[in-house]
Amino acid sequence: MRGAAAGEGWPLDDRGAAYGDGLFETVLVRDGRPRLWDEHLARLARGCHVLGLPLPAEHRLAAPLAEAPSGLAVLKLMLTRGSGGRGYRAPATPAPRLRWQLAPFTPDVARWQEGVRVRHCALRLGIQPRLAGLKHLNRLENVLARAEWDDDEVAEGLLCDSDGRLVEATAMNLFWRRAGALETPRMDRCGVAGTLREALIERLEVREVDILPEALEAAEAVWLGNSVQGVWPVTRLDDAAGRPLLRWRLSASHRAFQAEAHRLLGYPLPDLN
Amino acid sequence: MRGAAAGEGWPLDDRGAAYGDGLFETVLVRDGRPRLWDEHLARLARGCHVLGLPLPAEHRLAAPLAEAPSGLAVLKLMLTRGSGGRGYRAPATPAPRLRWQLAPFTPDVARWQEGVRVRHCALRLGIQPRLAGLKHLNRLENVLARAEWDDDEVAEGLLCDSDGRLVEATAMNLFWRRAGALETPRMDRCGVAGTLREALIERLEVREVDILPEALEAAEAVWLGNSVQGVWPVTRLDDAAGRPLLRWRLSASHRAFQAEAHRLLGYPLPDLN
Numbered sequence: 001m002r003g004a005a006a007g008e009g010w011p012l013d014d015r016g017a018a019y020g021d022g023l024f025e026t027v028l029v030r031d032g033r034p035r036l037w038d039e040h041l042a043r044l045a046r047g048c049h050v051l052g053l054p055l056p057a058e059h060r061l062a063a064p065l066a067e068a069p070s071g072l073a074v075l076k077l078m079l080t081r082g083s084g085g086r087g088y089r090a091p092a093t094p095a096p097r098l099r100w101q102l103a104p105f106t107p108d109v110a111r112w113q114e115g116v117r118v119r120h121c122a123l124r125l126g127i128q129p130r131l132a133g134l135k136h137l138n139r140l141e142n143v144l145a146r147a148e149w150d151d152d153e154v155a156e157g158l159l160c161d162s163d164g165r166l167v168e169a170t171a172m173n174l175f176w177r178r179a180g181a182l183e184t185p186r187m188d189r190c191g192v193a194g195t196l197r198e199a200l201i202e203r204l205e206v207r208e209v210d211i212l213p214e215a216l217e218a219a220e221a222v223w224l225g226n227s228v229q230g231v232w233p234v235t236r237l238d239d240a241a242g243r244p245l246l247r248w249r250l251s252a253s254h255r256a257f258q259a260e261a262h263r264l265l266g267y268p269l270p271d272l273n
Numbered sequence: 274m275r276g277a278a279a280g281e282g283w284p285l286d287d288r289g290a291a292y293g294d295g296l297f298e299t300v301l302v303r304d305g306r307p308r309l310w311d312e313h314l315a316r317l318a319r320g321c322h323v324l325g326l327p328l329p330a331e332h333r334l335a336a337p338l339a340e341a342p343s344g345l346a347v348l349k350l351m352l353t354r355g356s357g358g359r360g361y362r363a364p365a366t367p368a369p370r371l372r373w374q375l376a377p378f379t380p381d382v383a384r385w386q387e388g389v390r391v392r393h394c395a396l397r398l399g400i401q402p403r404l405a406g407l408k409h410l411n412r413l414e415n416v417l418a419r420a421e422w423d424d425d426e427v428a429e430g431l432l433c434d435s436d437g438r439l440v441e442a443t444a445m446n447l448f449w450r451r452a453g454a455l456e457t458p459r460m461d462r463c464g465v466a467g468t469l470r471e472a473l474i475e476r477l478e479v480r481e482v483d484i485l486p487e488a489l490e491a492a493e494a495v496w497l498g499n500s501v502q503g504v505w506p507v508t509r510l511d512d513a514a515g516r517p518l519l520r521w522r523l524s525a526s527h528r529a530f531q532a533e534a535h536r537l538l539g540y541p542l543p544d545l546n
Contacts, residue, residue: 008285009282009283009284009285009287009290010282010283010284010285010287010290011282011283012281012282012283012372012374013374014282014283014290015416016290017282017283017287017289017290017351017353017410018297018351018410018412019293019410019411019412019413019415019416020292020293020410020411020412020413021412021413021416024291050417051413051416051417052420078290078291080290081416087419087444088412088415088416088418088419088443088444089419089420090416090419090420099285101285101286123403124401125399125401126398126399126400126401126435126463127399127400127435128397128398128399128414128435130396130414130417131413131414131417136413137290137291137292137293137413138292138293138411138412138413139291139292139293139294139361139411140292140293140294140324140404140409140410140411141401141403141404142292142361143288143292143294143324143354143361143363144323144324144403144404145361146360146361146362146363147325147362147363162399162400162401162435170361171360171361190399
């Protein structure tokens with residue numbers, strides 16, 4: 001794991017550390033070249049607009065790529081409002097602070113291939129349209145949701161909002177095929193609009209829908225995906241107590257969607273079994 | 274401003290900086306002695322319980338007090354889950370990180386004396402019962418709400434939750450007297466349960482109520498308060514566009530409530546005018 005400038009952390013009064021007043025991106029990098037870079041920049045720009053931060057110049061955001069190892073790595077970019085202001089009141093002219101970490105990465109090929117078991121989380125996401133879709137630094141809900149299970153057989157947890165609508169998994173977006181159409185939850189009230197999700201919506205005409213979790217009963221195939229891990233077919237869904245609710249058999253339909261996503265990330269296509 | 278250990282900030286991978294995975298307290302200190310210390314410890318303990326963090330020993334939390342200047346100061350204690358874990362997943366055995374800042378403090382006597390103008394914020398707080406009442410490090414909503422106005426004549430902004438119920442101000446709790454009874458919004462869905470609020474509820478039989486902002490029309494007196502600033506009478510409430518909605522004349526009733534709060538903080542009693 002390397003960080004910029006080597007060993008440099010956050011000052012005690014950084015507003016990112018104090019209030020989560022900032023944004024981050026985790027970018028898949030292969031041989032120093034980022035994947036879905038435009039989508040990452042676009043989301044960071046949206047976040048900067050909402051938080052009232054100046055977007056750093058692209059050459060600054062891309063500079064850490066020069067330090068990337070060969071092969072696969074994950075670049076984490078963190079941008080905070082920096083120091084200053086009075087309490088929650090932001091400084092009139094923020095001096096944002098940009099930090100990064102680079103770590104080698106190995107995707108979980110078994111999850112690509114065999115699919116994963118997931119469960120519902122009991123925690124409901126609070127509804128906050130002002131922050132919806134952004135990858136901001138206020139992630140306690142995700143941390144609490146991830147703490148709901150400890151069984152390594154369970155790969156992810158599904159989250160609903162406080163009105164009971166399906167939103168996402170703790171660190172991945174959710175997709176399914178129903179009556180032949182690809183769908184994913186809308187991301188306008190809470191949740192993180194993943195960059196892989198953005199790219200797939202555009203390329204595969206994925207419909208963004210407002211939906212309760214029961215709708216998954218009618219799904220022919222279900223996937224989780226993000227821009228680092230790629231796409232995992234979901235083969236089993238448990239309830240929040242760990243009891244099995246639904247199962248799906250891996251199919252060619254699973255593989256076709258995965259193939260599209262993996263093309264975008266430069267990942268291999270899983271075997272059709 | 275002094276911080277522990279001098280100059281020491283946060284490592285790049287601290288989970289407080291990464292996810293807001295932690296808690297804080299801001300404690301009024303007079304001549305090295307904290308006010309409402311038991312209430313601060315109790316809230317920190319509640320937060321640690323919810324986040325699954327071990328509560329640091331009291332002598333560690335109190336150690337910075339030895340560095341306090343004479344006179345008034347504010348001690349900010351910050352406790353994070355430390356480093357480690359995998360993404361949102363917390364380490365099985367967290368090694369929490371405790372940091373502090375001490376700064377001299379001067380309360381705003383004019384606001385005690387003359388009262389303040391406040392306004393409604395347009396932002397609605399997301400409903401998250403799991404985190405309600407805690408002073409955790411996910412404070413982007415407060416930052417965005419505080420950014421809604423820039424007029425120094427406006428001292429605070431009132432916040433409702435996404436169901437429209439009155440909750441708090443951006444950095445203070447809200448109290449009012451209606452039909453002779455003292456009331457404050459319930460804090461079980463969102464918001465920060467201030468330590469001064471806790472102490473006043475106990476001592477003055479303040480009722481915690483579920484209420485819409487229109488209820489303030491029937492209020493005979495309204496106050497904002499926290500454990501650092503003391504209590505400000507509210508003399509004018511504007512809407513989210515800055516247009517005047519309601520006004521209150523300072524009265525002996527205002528002063529009686531202020532006097533109780535200020536006794537708890539060791540602050541002088543404002544003149545009765």
